[in-house]
Amino acid sequence: MTTRTVEVNGIAQRYHVHGQGAAVLVAVPGGPGVSWDSLRMPEVERATTVVYVEPLGTGESGRLPTHPNGYTRAVYAAALDRVLDDVGEERVYLLGHSYGGFVAQYYAAHHPERLAGVVLYESAPVTGAEHQAEAARQVGEFARRNDGNPELPAVLEAIGSVGSITDDEQLTRTLRGLLPAYFAHYWEREQELAPYRDNTSVTYISGLDADGNPDTVQDRELLAGLTVPTLVIGGRYDVICGERWAREIHDLVPGSRLVILEESGHLGHVEEPERFAAAIAELVASTK
Template sequence: MHSDTSRENLLSPGAHEIVVEGLSQRYHVYGSGPVCLAVPGGPGVVWESLRTPALEEFLTMVYVEPLGTGRSQRLPTHPHGYTRARYMRSLTGLLDRLSLSRVFLLGHSHGGFVAQYTAVHHPDRLRGLVLYESAPVTGPEQMAEASARVEEFVHRNQGRPGLPAALAGLQAVGTATDDEHITAALRALLPIYLAHYWEREEAFRELRETITCTYISSLDEDGKPDLIDDRATLPALTVPTLVIAGRYDVICGPRWAQELHELIPRSWLSLLEDSGHLGHLEEPKAFAAAVRTFVHSTPA
């Protein structure tokens, strides 16, 4: 763990820990090039699930462990209170500590919700935004779309011996209220998050056996739902934006990627044709190529 507070040391390879608003924030640095903060999904999914060595070839990747996740500190109201506004403050606090003015910000899934919220409120801090498997809304509309996509997944995989267990895992997510049960549910449902899990089972076996998740609720510190609807604010977004989604993603798939693309002025859209929710693992070359083209096309 690095303790020197100089910018150079805070961006040196490896694990780091800083304090923002009295809470310890952990992050991990790999690669070289322009700085890109990467925010994982869930909320609560372990940061290693988002690590992408192909991006580290041309970016200094700063993989964030969001508050409450992994070894970053938990809020006093844990598991509640992890609003996008709170996550945003920890991200901008990290940028302040790193003495960075404008960076790339990549958010995956729930991390995408946080990233687009940050871009709307602090566009001056960002050189570019990558919304990876994100959506402009949460709530009933998104759940209805996800249910329809799950039905398509079931149809494509009818007869697979592992299908019932995966569907049971998906159901269990809704009832989990601690780290152990949310992790077990995530591991069980992982095939649904991938385009062709059973055809590539050996390649994803280690991920399924080791991925972990912290239980974080969708409630704010007062116990109220932190619902998302960015349709009114995204048309005013000025940050150059790349939207990426997997063709087979059941959670934040092509419908939402297309809507984000239409809402955000001058945005780029990249659909990974052979991926689900984890295209950086399923099609790492195509994923990295899309990000590389976007980065190189974005003014310094």
């Protein structure tokens, strides 16, 4: 493992390099604000050099003067440019998870020449009311599947409260509280998955630009114009950016590949690591 820091307009941008292999995969975590190590992919690292971005505003990376506002996709894309410059590869693969998927598809549209391929992992073409309605429907499905579980009310309460919390420590507790909903079968695998839950953390990022306006995603046209080889990965039981959105992205992006992880929710790299790694290996092999 190595950790490096570059500067983006005078602000520290950290990233971490794990694994080995000729192909370089740059990974952007979700949230925004979720800790970079929540995206660790040991199975992928066996054959690939993975560069984990610690996004601006989180962890040991620097904060914008407007923190917690101002962390737009354009800002994250500028930081990615500096990371790629420092990595020194002519072209890399870019993976974005959840909100990181929004960043990855934005970057792929604006800087296709820097990418050998892009992995849109639990991403979506839009945010806003349409996305929220689908998430509410999926949370309802999760509740029905787990009806009678004594822990279900606490998970649903955490989901309902997350949008009103701005304190980092309280937000981290709430994220850990709702994480069972992010897995396909958390309680059946609790002994295995509880350490991930206990170690996940998050920094509050508002989702507003520097002027206080929502940084919304309306990417259907953008996705239809992507020219970078694209792999779309979705989880059958994902309540946030689920199968509906993965299939829509696949339909929008010309020539894209689609993998639905049948026993995963929002965290397939944890739930089905071998199948997840195989999908990425197939992308790399097909684009050499």
